[in-house]
Amino acid sequence: MTQPGPSHTERVMWLRLARTRGLGAIGFARAIAHYGNAADAIDDLPARARSAGRRVLEIPPPEAAEAELEQIGRLGARLITGLDPDYPALLAAIPGPPPTLVVRGDLSLLDRPACAMVGARNASAVGLRFARELANGLGREDIVVVSGLARGIDGAAHAGAIDSGTIAVLAGGIDHIYPPEHAELHARLAEDGLLLSEVPLGQAPTARDFPRRNRLISGLALGTLVVEAALRSGSLITARYAAEQGREVMAVPGSPLDPRARGSNQLLRDGAHLIESVEDVLDILSKARCPEPPAHGLEDLPPEALGDLFDDDEPSRAADGDAPTDTRSLPALDRLRALLSPSPVSGDELARAADLPVGEVQAMLMEMEMSGEIATLPDGLVQRRRQS
Structure with a gap:
């Protein structure tokens, strides 16, 4: 038997708490584990923030949550909360699972x-x-x-x-x-x-x-x-x-x-x-x-494990590859170079991947071979030469 989902009121309260700035996914899980529901957490958290010497907690009003739900519905999408029985089970098992998901499809x-x-x-x-x-x-x-x-x-x-x-x-x-x-x-x-x-x-x-x-x-x-x-x-x-x-x-x-x-x-x-x-x-x-x-998807944390609910505990790891990059704005020759590797590849496949005419790619490959940048194999495939 399928478990019933949350009521509309519960969904609104859950969304308001999830959109509270500075709470974070782990802070959200701790709040739910401590208070039992989003409504009680919303009632008490502002006072807890003041007593902790924090700035005023920015909990969205009910009207904002209602407007977001309406916007999601107009798009043909859906909001899945941690209260919904169809929340993804594998995702629920990670530390600090996202309180809400917006999905379409x-x-x-x-x-x-x-x-x-x-x-x-x-x-x-x-x-x-x-x-x-x-x-x-x-x-x-x-x-x-x-x-x-x-x-x-x-x-x-x-x-x-x-x-x-x-x-x-x-x-x-x-x-x-x-x-x-x-x-x-x-x-x-x-x-x-x-x-x-x-x-x-x-x-x-x-x-x-x-x-x-x-x-x-x-x-x-x-x-x-x-x-x-x-x-x-x-x-x-x-x-x-x-x-x-x-x-x-x-x-x-x-x-x-x-x-x-x-x-x-x-x-x-x-x-x-x-x-x-x-x-x-x-x-x-x-x-x-x-x-x-x-x-x-929420840990049953004891009260002593609550810690500071208001820490921004979202993942903050960074790497060079995280920032968006746009190779399509590069000149055609540089786009072609980016696709080449020591592994052999055909000119046709390079043309498709670079979104360039085959004739233009073949001409550039000929120039690159003459300059010693690439090698052409007996079967017509090309590969980037090792840089000395």
């Missing part, structure tokens, strides 16, 4: 086994192809692919799994399209996949929002697979969250000559599972075990 994807797939924004053409192939293969086995809709590996993973099921976790509101060139993919995900975020509609992401998003990407999945990642990148943050959440960590090995593979190769040295095929991923996921979620 196919909600049944949250009930299927999932694998997170992340990697470099400035991915190589070979990496992009492999990510698409892996995502497509996982989809054929009924595995949902979770990623962050960023450029590079994220976009390739979503594209490869769009027909079978994929979830995009966004750092901003689900109605904020970023990057702009993913507008069509964003629209397709809203219909055939699922868009998910913990922040309100209309909110543009800031640098600190990307690590917060990363913990949700790993939290929704049985395991996280890194395809390409530099030593300092948001993908490695996602992998660290996965390990801390008790999930499987997997990585695709890359050439030691390619800086984009150093982070993923480091993960392998640190004990991540080596992935060379869809079958490798399926084998790891079949053995994955995740913690049992507590009720509503």
Whole structure:
């Protein structure tokens, strides 16, 4: 028998507490564990803040929560709270799960086994192809692919799994399209996949929002697979969250000559599972075990463990790869260079990945070969030469 969800009043109170500035996901969980419900927490927290010498606590009024719910409904989206029986069980099991989720699309994807797939924004053409192939293969086995809709590996993973099921976790509101060139993919995900975020509609992401998003990407999945990642990148943050959440960590090995593979190769040295095929991923996921979620995803914390409810306890990890980058604004030759790696690739595939005419790409490759920047193999594939 399906458990009933919260009443409208409970939903409004929960949303008001969730949107209280400075409370944070862990502070929210502690408040609910201590007070038992959002309404009592809202009644008492302002006094607690004053006695703690904090500034006035900014709890949104009921009208603001009602307006947000109405806005979500107009978009054809839905607010899922920690009180709802269909709150994702795997996400509920992470420390400090998001109190609310704004979702749009196919909600049944949250009930299927999932694998997170992340990697470099400035991915190589070979990496992009492999990510698409892996995502497509996982989809054929009924595995949902979770990623962050960023450029590079994220976009390739979503594209490869769009027909079978994929979830995009966004750092901003689900109605904020970023990057702009993913507008069509964003629209397709809203219909055939699922868009998910913990922040309100209309909110543009800031640098600190990307690590917060990363913990949700790993939290929704049985395991996280890194395809390409530099030593300092948001993908490695996602992998660290996965390990801390008790999930499987997997990585695709890359050439030691390619800086984009150093982070993923480091993960392998640190004990991540080596992935060379869809079958490798399926084998790891079949053995994955995740913690049992507590009720509503909230820890039953004793009063002495409350600590300071008002600390801003949101994830604050940073890495070079967290900040949005736009390689499409680069000159054509630099865009082509960014896709080349020591792994052989065809000119046609480079043209597709760079969104450039094949003839223009072939001309640039000829110049790069004459200058010694690349090597052309007997089968016509090209690879970047090792820098001396």
